[in-house]
Amino acid sequence: MQITPVKVTDLPQIMTIERAGFSDAEAGSQAAYQERIQKLESTFLVARDGDVVLGFIVGPATTERYIEDEMFATTPTNLAHGGHQLVFTLAVAPAARHQHVGSQLLAALEADARAKGRTSLSLTCLKRLVPFYEQNGFTNQGVAASSHADETWYNLEKVWDK
Numbered sequence: 767m768q769i770t771p772v773k774v775t776d777l778p779q780i781m782t783i784e785r786a787g788f789s790d791a792e793a794g795s796q797a798a799y800q801e802r803i804q805k806l807e808s809t810f811l812v813a814r815d816g817d818v819v820l821g822f823i824v825g826p827a828t829t830e831r832y833i834e835d836e837m838f839a840t841t842p843t844n845l846a847h848g849g850h851q852l853v854f855t856l857a858v859a860p861a862a863r864h865q866h867v868g869s870q871l872l873a874a875l876e877a878d879a880r881a882k883g884r885t886s887l888s889l890t891c892l893k894r895l896v897p898f899y900e901q902n903g904f905t906n907q908g909v910a911a912s913s914h915a916d917e918t919w920y921n922l923e924k925v926w927d928k
Contacts, residue, residue: 767820767867769874772803772810779819779859780812787857791915794855798838802854805841809851811874813858813867821858823871825889827851827882832921833890835912851879853889872902880926890919 772780777799784793794802802810802824810824825833826842827849838854853875858867876887890910891899899922900906907921 767813767815767870769811769813769871771807772812772822772824774803776812776814776819776822777803780822783819783821783857783859784855786860789915792917794838798841801841805843809844809875809878811871811878813862813871819859820862820865821856821867821871823853823856823875825851825853825855825875827879827884831886831923832888832907832910833912835914838914846882848883849885851875851884851887853887856889868898869902876924886923886925888921888923890914890921892917893920896920896922 780799781796806824806826809827812822813820826837827844828842829849831850833852833854856868856871879887890912896906904922904924907923910919910921912919
C-alpha cells in the first residue's frame with residue numbers, strides 16, 4: 767500500500783467508497799469532491815494498491831480549530847503554513863477495512879500537518895467512531911455544534927507541541 771496525493775482520476779473510486787461509508791444525508795456529493803480535489807490537493811491523501819483506491823482522507827488547513835457546517839457547502843482554501851488541520855472525511859473501502867488503512871491515513875496527514883507548522887488535527891464523527899479516533903491519539907472534546915445530516919457529531923482533536 768502507498769499513500770499518495772489524490773489524482774483527478776481517483777474520483778469514481780472515491781465516490782464509491784464515500785457512498786459505502788456514509789448515508790445519503792452524510793455523504794459528500796461528486797461536485798463537492800471535485801471542488802475538494804481542486805482546492806485541497808495538498809491535504810487530500812489516498813491509500814492505494816496499484817490503481818485501486820483503498821481509502822482516503824481530506825480536509826482543509828484553516829484558522830478555525832473545528833469544522834463548521836458551512837465548510838461542507840464551500841470548501842475553504844488551505845493555509846500555506848500554520849493553523850489547524852481539519853478532516854472532512856476519512857473513509858476506507860469495505861474490502862480494506864480492519865487492515866489499519868484509516869490509521870495510516872491519519873498518521874500521514876498528521877505528519878504533513880506537523881511539517882507545515884499546524885498545531886492540531888481535528889474532525890467530527892459519530893459516537894460509534896469515537897473509540898477508533900481515541901485509539902489513534904485523539905481526545906473527545908464533546909458534542910459538536912454541527913447539525914450536518916441531522917446527526918449528533920462529536921469533536922475529536924489531536925494537539926501536539928509546536
